[in-house]
Amino acid sequence: TQLLEQSPQFLSIQEGENLTVYCNSSSVFSSLQWYRQEPGEGPVLLVTVVTGGEVKKLKRLTFQFGDARKDSSLHITAAQPGDTGLYLCAGNYAGGTSYGKLTFGQGTILTVHP
């Protein structure tokens, strides 16, 4: 079983602070996604990264894919209470029996206090 380690599991910060969430694996991804999940809802896709070294920005969110395609990070600048939620990374591992299957990290519960 391939593991996707996500950290930290919990983040509690004040409005205006910056934060970074990490996602690491010992295996290579063909692509990696970041989802956000609200209470009582299913995960919703934020971004997909495919190319090693790729950086994508979504307003105050910056997503980076490692050069070796084994790790990724999500950085939020000047966090706001509306950013509160569960953030999940999910990877599509390259080839073999893992084709098309998503493997999820454990998730990061982010709370941003006003």
Place this chain on the structure above:
Amino acid sequence: NAGVTQTPKFQVLKTGQSMTLQCAQDMNHEYMSWYRQDPGMGLRLIHYSVGAGITDQGEVPNGYNVSRSTTEDFPLRLLLAAPSQTSVYFCASKPRQGYTEAFFGQGTRLTVV
């Protein structure tokens, strides 16, 4: 568009009972899957289907059965419910197996007592 629809949203079962969690999508997606979500463990793949008539096991298939008689529907059956199956269940679909983004339903919260 409805997207991915799961029913019921909440269910309480007694140990040993059986039930079926329903999942339907109206996007003509070939690929459908079931996950369970437990605290601190992210989402884990139970079963998946790459098209009508084709299903396969995921990471945690024991205690669950699936079938895919139509493109739209992918029900998940619990034959003998156990407390260890208390979880939130999510159905997801995507256009084809190699597509990256998955579209999720709103989930079914199941409690087995």
